[in-house]
Amino acid sequence: MTQLRTVQVLGGGGTGSGAHVRSLAAGLVARGVRVTVCAPAELDRSYDFLGAGARFVPVPSRGDPLAVGALRAVCTGADVVHAHGVNAAVRSAMALAAQPVPLVVTWHSRPHAAGARGQLRRLMERKAARAAAVVLATSSELVDRARRRGARDARLGPVALPPPRGLADPPGEKVRSELGAVGRPLVVTAGPLEPHRGHGTLLDASRRWLGHDPVPLVAVAGEGPRRAALQRRVDTGGLPVRLLGRRDDVTALLAAADVAVLAGRWEARAPLAQEALRLGVPLVATAVGGVPELVGDAAELVPYGDSVRLAAAVSRLLADPARHAELAAAGPRQAATWPTEEETIAQVLSVYDELCPRGGHGPGPRRPAAAPPGQGA
Structure with missing residues (x-):
């Protein structure tokens, strides 16, 4: 069985997404997956991705050619790229434009901007949804939103945060x-x-x-x-x-x-x-x-x-x-009814295996087909 190689891409790293990627990286590494995390440098200081056993490459959360080129270089040779958030997904899609690597997107939130900024955000959502082989949305509402934006495969993928640790009793x-x-x-x-x-x-x-x-x-x-x-x-x-x-x-x-x-x-x-x-x-x-x-x-x-x-x-x-x-x-x-960290990691790993099954048979489907006409906003 060949070792799966995945790149996790983070943008601003809000509390939910940053903690999720840290948990995911540790769980995947423990299962024999090679994990590289690409994120702004300060996020490793906050979440210690290196301590989780992942390789960390500082990449700014900008969409300029230099930042996208740096991300492209890291993603070369990966089996799966997993972007967390719409901004990270759009930058990852740009970096993978000439590479046959499947993109998984975890959709953590929705925009709050109105007017021109809101229109730009909706455009970014469409780009992210249509570029993804699979969208994992953290709520049912976001699953529906991803489908409206043109996602071919949108699934509920609740994010399990690590339980509180080291709390004094009583605090x-x-x-x-x-x-x-x-x-x-x-x-x-x-x-x-x-x-x-x-x-x-x-x-x-x-x-x-x-x-x-x-x-x-x-x-x-x-x-x-x-x-x-x-x-x-x-x-x-x-x-x-x-x-x-x-x-x-x-x-x-x-x-x-x-x-x-x-x-x-x-x-x-x-x-x-x-x-x-x-x-x-x-x-x-x-x-x-x-x-x-x-x-x-x-x-x-x-x-x-x-x-x-x-x-x-x-x-x-x-x-x-x-x-x-x-x-x-x-x-x-x-x-106690929420998915555990173990269950969350298992779901993500099963998605990776769908897209690039291991065992010497080579990668699975790499890029989604063209978007059906009329889907989107």
Whole structure:
């Protein structure tokens, strides 16, 4: 049996995609696959792909000829190239234009841009979908989206994140003391401070908690372009919110929380939701994208942008110990239904074997046929 050679291509490496590639690389290497990870240099410092046994080649997440040429050189001789995200998929397709190497794309998210930027993003989605031999989408909604964009073979491929490791027991008191949340409820959210993440709605909800006794503290972990604007709102309104900036201990923050909140406009398999449910922390989340599919009945779901419903859902959980305990118990049960890392790796490896079966018979199908007319936007 010949040794399978795969190149994993990452762009910006969001929390979900970066952790997934690290997990995937380690699992594939353990199964005898030669793995090369191509990503911006800083991502190896964050995810230690070399420590997973993979070869790491720093390649910037640009689409200029120099970056694409560097990616092309790495992909030469590979059996399968696996791109994670639309940007990485488009760059990989460009690099493979003259190479008969099958492209697998894991589709982690969807765009939030409007206008000209939104049109450009949809064009990139079509290019990525049509270039892929197989699209693995992280939610059913994304499977349908990939098919609408022209994918010939789009399948559900949930991304399993590694379970929390090395968490102190109990972790809560030290964290709560640091945040100033001793003797008061702690509400935690985490993620980039971007417009579509719903932080404005959460701040509106926090104003409604000013009448509580004691007043809940909202801790927001994350950095981004909205940091200054959000801080001004907190200061002007005297809101019970702390913007913590970038944190490396989000799992510990969640474990110390009374309630976790996910308020974004769209999510597939949000890492925050996965960690909260695994830890047994009651979650209030927006009923968008793949969130209902992910959490089932193990979270309180509210409409996106509705601060009144969001505030009320959190208030009910803080005031109702029985419901709080019910969700705390339901979270780990729901998490146990998700695919494990082992199952995720096995699914990906089975896709690779479909495209280039090993055993001395040479590679399987390399490039998809031309797109059927009329498919796309």
